Amino acid sequence: MGSNMMLPSRVACRICNFARLSAILQHETLCTLLNNRPPLTTHPLSQDYTWAFFCRFVPIGALFDSPGRGALPAIQLGSDRARLVDSLEAHFESPSNAMLWLHGPSGTGKSVIAYTLASRCRHKNILAGSFVFSPKHAHCRSARSLVIVLAYQLGLSQPQAKEKMIEVLDRDPGIISPSRDLREQFARLLIDPLEAVDWRSPSRVFIIDAIDQCQDQVPELISLLSRLLSHMNDVGLHIFFTSRDYIKGVLIKRQLFPMISDIALDDSGITRDIGLFLRRSFDKIHKRHQLQCPKPWPPEETLGRLVDRVGSHFITGSIIVKFVGSLDSDPTDRMDLIDHIFLNPSSPSESSVDDFYKSIISTADDPEQAYLHLTIVVNLAGMLSYPQLDNLLNRGSNRKFDMRSALSQLSPLVHTPDGHDNVVQVGHESLCDFLSDPIRCGEQFISQVVVHRLLAYSSLSIMMKELPDDSPLCSRLSQLATESDFMSLRVFDNAVFLSLAMCSPPEPLLYLSMLWHITQGQYTGLQDDSRTKLALQYFCHTWQVLQHLDLSAVDALPAFRFLVNIRSLPVLLAFPIFLAFESPRSGQTLGPSTLEYDHRVKTLDVVAEIVADVHALKDQRKTDSDALDYACTHWAYHLSLAEWDDDLRSIVTAFMRQRLQQWVLKAWCLQDLETCLRTLCGVRELCLANNLPIHFDPDARYTATDTKAKQDAKTVSLGGCWCAPHSSDRPNILTCAIRS
Numbered sequence: 001m002g003s004n005m006m007l008p009s010r011v012a013c014r015i016c017n018f019a020r021l022s023a024i025l026q027h028e029t030l031c032t033l034l035n036n037r038p039p040l041t042t043h044p045l046s047q048d049y050t051w052a053f054f055c056r057f058v059p060i061g062a063l064f065d066s067p068g069r070g071a072l073p074a075i076q077l078g079s080d081r082a083r084l085v086d087s088l089e090a091h092f093e094s095p096s097n098a099m100l101w102l103h104g105p106s107g108t109g110k111s112v113i114a115y116t117l118a119s120r121c122r123h124k125n126i127l128a129g130s131f132v133f134s135p136k137h138a139h140c141r142s143a144r145s146l147v148i149v150l151a152y153q154l155g156l157s158q159p160q161a162k163e164k165m166i167e168v169l170d171r172d173p174g175i176i177s178p179s180r181d182l183r184e185q186f187a188r189l190l191i192d193p194l195e196a197v198d199w200r201s202p203s204r205v206f207i208i209d210a211i212d213q214c215q216d217q218v219p220e221l222i223s224l225l226s227r228l229l230s231h232m233n234d235v236g237l238h239i240f241f242t243s244r245d246y247i248k249g250v251l252i253k254r255q256l257f258p259m260i261s262d263i264a265l266d267d268s269g270i271t272r273d274i275g276l277f278l279r280r281s282f283d284k285i286h287k288r289h290q291l292q293c294p295k296p297w298p299p300e301e302t303l304g305r306l307v308d309r310v311g312s313h314f315i316t317g318s319i320i321v322k323f324v325g326s327l328d329s330d331p332t333d334r335m336d337l338i339d340h341i342f343l344n345p346s347s348p349s350e351s352s353v354d355d356f357y358k359s360i361i362s363t364a365d366d367p368e369q370a371y372l373h374l375t376i377v378v379n380l381a382g383m384l385s386y387p388q389l390d391n392l393l394n395r396g397s398n399r400k401f402d403m404r405s406a407l408s409q410l411s412p413l414v415h416t417p418d419g420h421d422n423v424v425q426v427g428h429e430s431l432c433d434f435l436s437d438p439i440r441c442g443e444q445f446i447s448q449v450v451v452h453r454l455l456a457y458s459s460l461s462i463m464m465k466e467l468p469d470d471s472p473l474c475s476r477l478s479q480l481a482t483e484s485d486f487m488s489l490r491v492f493d494n495a496v497f498l499s500l501a502m503c504s505p506p507e508p509l510l511y512l513s514m515l516w517h518i519t520q521g522q523y524t525g526l527q528d529d530s531r532t533k534l535a536l537q538y539f540c541h542t543w544q545v546l547q548h549l550d551l552s553a554v555d556a557l558p559a560f561r562f563l564v565n566i567r568s569l570p571v572l573l574a575f576p577i578f579l580a581f582e583s584p585r586s587g588q589t590l591g592p593s594t595l596e597y598d599h600r601v602k603t604l605d606v607v608a609e610i611v612a613d614v615h616a617l618k619d620q621r622k623t624d625s626d627a628l629d630y631a632c633t634h635w636a637y638h639l640s641l642a643e644w645d646d647d648l649r650s651i652v653t654a655f656m657r658q659r660l661q662q663w664v665l666k667a668w669c670l671q672d673l674e675t676c677l678r679t680l681c682g683v684r685e686l687c688l689a690n691n692l693p694i695h696f697d698p699d700a701r702y703t704a705t706d707t708k709a710k711q712d713a714k715t716v717s718l719g720g721c722w723c724a725p726h727s728s729d730r731p732n733i734l735t736c737a738i739r740s
Contacts, residue, residue, distance in 0.1 A: 053535075054152070054165070065118070076273060089121075091238075093236075094203065097236070099239045102114070102240070102241070110265060129150040143216055168189065169534070205240060207241070213429065278317055316343065364409050372406075390402065392458050453645070456635060464654065473614060492573050545677055561661075636682055667679070
């Protein structure tokens with residue numbers, strides 16, 4: 001690819017909250033779709049299809065009992081926390097609407113209480129929905145994800161609410177788009193469905209944990225939750241949410257409304273609860289490890305000392321239990337180590353946890369490497385296993401990451417439930433807070449921007465290596481878009497044909513077969529099919545977003561030329577290609593053409609070949625490594641948080657020239673087209689901000705800078721030393737980690 005790459009000098013049409021409709025309103029075929037839709041069908045099969053379409057976008061990992069969360073310590077019977085749970089459970093039986101806020105410092109057991117309540121409510125069939133915010137998971141940290149997940153669970157438990165949501169989705173599938181306004185999504189996917197429910201059954205409860213971990217729009221989210229209750233009569237709808245007292249230094253209580261009751265978790269009674277928890281946990285460890293020492297173990301005197309040293313810090317006691325009970329160590333040796341660690345019961349919760357974290361990490365064979373590996377894990381955008389992490393990070397002969405060896409000694413801090421090859425999980429969110437704070441972490445602190453640079457570089461490297469050089473799909477699409485006789489394509493931009501297509505199956509190859517028969521005047525027996533109407537409307541929403549972007553000056557780049565070619569096709573030909581990417585493969589095949597001399601049939605044959613190429617691409621994706629899938633999904637996220645250096649700039653330049661098109665194809669299979677377009681817009685802004693040697697001015701000319709950039713791109717060393725020097729005199733641990 002040449003060096004004089006051209007991108008628009010400014011984004012003429014950014015992907016914003018609502019795409020402008022001018023390009024669509026000038027398009028007769030799409031206007032037919034928007035304005036002359038057949039009546040909605042309501043038979044069960046059509047509703048099932050609409051609901052299945054919606055479920056594609058639900059991040060199931062945000063549910064309270066998601067396997068990815070790992071085990072939480074049980075609340076001890078007879079404890080003050082158990083009595084609090086009983087009181088809250090009784091409160092949920094009230095017929096009046098209510099909103100409750102449980103708050104307290106980190107490590108006081110808020111998540112355990114929320115989990116216990118959600119579990120009991122589900123057992124009693126009164127759980128309307130649950131959501132756990134977590135910065136560790138890409139789809140569990142936004143307010144929009146909360147709306148989608150709560151709406152999904154509400155639909156499962158309330159048939160009337162589900163019918164209302166299906167009606168909304170049938171009218172406007174784009175309502176689930178991340179570019180839509182949060183208030184509109186909240187009203188149409190939660191408030192309207194809730195108002196459609198005939199509330200004759202018992203009370204219902206929404207449980208939301210760690211709302212302070214939401215990374216956007218927290219005040220507006222709390223306001224919308226309050227609005228939800230105020231819009232409804234008293235039907236026994238309860239919203240229970242937890243958080244720390246502060247969000248980014250701001251007291252969350254200032255964001256609350258008078259109708260919200262708050263419950264503070266303080267130190268009162270927690271020492272007795274911790275004593276009960278530790279004694280019962282150590283009894284289980286004694287039995288599981290078949291210890292030969294007499295019971296009770298540890299002796300009451302030792303346990304009493306430990307309870308006094310832990311004080312009111314429940315999270316410290318929980319981590320101690322995990323540390324002592326690790327299956328790969330002797331519990332008695334670890335208990336002796338704990339007995340010699342300094343713990344100040346009168347210090348704030350954060351200080352106590354920090355001291356314990358530092359003590360545990362200091363037991364590693366190489367504490368500096370332990371800090372590095374832990375910081376990498378807590379900054380991941382998704383979860384990976386040890387082998388997958390090694391595959392992602394070891395890009396080149398000079399990288400020597402061995403995540404399992406480095407982290408296996410730190411079992412209370414990170415763990416792999418149900419086997420060593422499962423995903424690595426952080427034991428508690430407080431570890432993320434500790435490692436991200438230079439004051440709390442001290443001289444071992446490793447900047448997040450440097451770690452994100454490592455993860456961005458590693459993601460780009462694995463994509464440079466494992467994504468294919470080219471794809472026949474792009475070649476066929478280019479041929480179709482540039483070499484076909486324009487007159488032969490006009491028939492596929494016919495509004496009448498589109499209205500007929502709305503009565504056809506949504507599978508792309510069957511759609512093409514039907515389209516051929518329509519062009520020959522041979523198609524009869526059309527039947528109304530809501531699946532196709534939904535798919536067409538969703539396609540129309542995405543088509544609006546694609547039309548919304550100015551790609552006129554960037555078609556020198558293969559990735560953007562691919563999008564230009566897609567956009568240049570008649571809607572009736574672009575639709576089956578879109579279906580092939582966005583819909584599950586049906587297994588249907590297209591019969592051979594019978595009129596090979598007809599140019600229109602040849603065109604359909606090319607589209608059918610493109611669809612087959614997409615299916616082959618999706619089949620290939622099943623054999624790709626999970627590390628590559630992670631890289632293709634999250635590289636732009638890490639790039640946006642990274643500290644850029646020359647090596648990162650070089651590999652970004654090489655990637656945009658050599659692999660960006662292949663990334664678009666794979667990312668479309670992994671996610672959806674709108675997400676790909678939003679990522680491309682974001683990456684373009686990053687390139688501008690970091691002065692990447694790519695021309696963004698359509699009138700710019702080839703310069704000597706491009707020559708150097710081209711040479712640099714060819715000589716990018718995927719295993720070289722790329723990290724900038726550390727600000728202190730101490731050697732940069734990241735640099736040391738990747739040197740031979």
